Amino acid sequence: MKKEFRPCNTILFVQSEFGTFVMKLR
Numbered sequence: 001m002k003k004e005f006r007p008c009n010t011i012l013f014v015q016s017e018f019g020t021f022v023m024k025l026r
Helices: 007-025
Strands: none
Touching: none
């Protein structure tokens, strides 16, 4: 894995993780 981590990538990753979590609840 790359040591450099851009905030944008982190936000997109969190959004995707949260999206799958919400889908599981529904």
